[in-house]
Amino acid sequence: MTDATFTEIEYAAADGIATITLDRPDRLNAFTPTMARELIAAFDRSDADDDVRVVIVTGRGRGFCAGADLGNGGATFDATDERRVADRAGVGSIGGVTRDGGGTVSLRIAASLKPVIGAVNGPAVGVGATMTLPMDMRFAAASARFGFVFARRGLVPEAASSWFLPRIVGISQAMEWAATGRVFDAAEALAGRLVSRVVPDDELLDTARGVAREIADNTSSISVAASRQMLWAMLGAESPWEAHRLDSRAIHHLGQGADVAEGVTAFLDKRAPAFPNRVSADYPSGIVPAWPSRPEGMD
Known part of the structure; x- marks a missing residue:
């Protein structure tokens, strides 16, 4: 059953599996404050539904998530910008500053009571990469690309990835990707243990659903x-x-x-x-x- 209340993601649950699809394909599913709120709500829903045993997260179209929507130009990350302040109303604060939006999502995924499988179907850059880190398994299509590009934007890694990334891939690999900010392919992601499987593009969702089915049925x-x-x-x-x-x-x-x-x-x-x-x-x-x-x- 598909939930029609969301505008930037799709949530569908059937046969023990909830599938969350990032749904802004015209923008390569770029991340927005609305998407953040909807992802948190979707994980609240999957946790509350005893019929859901596993959650799969993927992207609509040719990309997983191209990172933050940069439609506000150079002020996109400026905490004093009026548009950013309005967009982030209600996010809450930590340590005296507004919470990082990617972190609100990654920490909600981390708290999930259901296992989460990331099915990365194309570019996963910036928050598109970091939001996958608290997922329990990451499978990549052969065409997937990853990038922790923050140093090339004058930022630091977000979404609590300074905790997650080195624990998943080791400090040396994490620092190489964070310091260079380069985009790399699925084969390098597999070699670096960022993902556990790389499969042909047309087999990605079937692979994720096969693992989910094994969990749900047994x-x-x-x-x-x-x-x-x-x-x-x-x-x-x-x-x-x-x-x-x-x-x-x-x-x-x-x-x-x-x-x-x-x-x-x-x-x-x-x-x-x-x-x-x-x-x-x-x-x-x-x-x-x-x-x-x-x-x-x-x-």
Whole structure:
């Protein structure tokens, strides 16, 4: 079912998979404050819908996202510009300044309780690249291009990418891409571990849907949601003992639950499982803390 309330994205959910399509093809899906708000709302919707097990994000037309819409020229990123102030009303602040719009989206994606697959179907530049970093898997079409171009615009990487990018690809690769600001192809993205698969253009969505289908058809929604939060949270842990503590608590709690009983019984019976638990009602929020935790200094 497609949701018609959005204007710059399309949201469609069917058979356990929500597909979010960036939908400004005439502008190579350039990022705007409206798109940011709609993406956040779309992830709110997918988290609230127990029938959605996986989210796929892709772009309409020949590009994924060409970066920020630069229609305001040299004042595009000027925090004192009247148009920018109006566009960003209600975004909130952190550390005494208005929040970065790309960061509001990337942090919402990071907090998703459903796994997120990025299906990069063409140019993904600037925020078009950084918004994919908190996605759990990134698949690229052979024609995809990536660029962390901020140094060529006089800016710094945004969307919390100074945290995400080096954790995904390593500090040396992250710094090479950030310092040069150059656009590179899908083969280099794969070699640098920015993406995990490169496929022919016409196979991209089928590949993403195939992985999504495997998750939706075979796994416990509670297990996947908790695992996602735990794996990301432990990227910042100082010691594996922190993971051991969290693992032990989660196993102690979930081991008593209906999904585990069904999963084990189904395996022994050699049949497909029918997991009864639902994220909205059964997610172990008191056991697995929300990630990323919201800091002080925000309104």
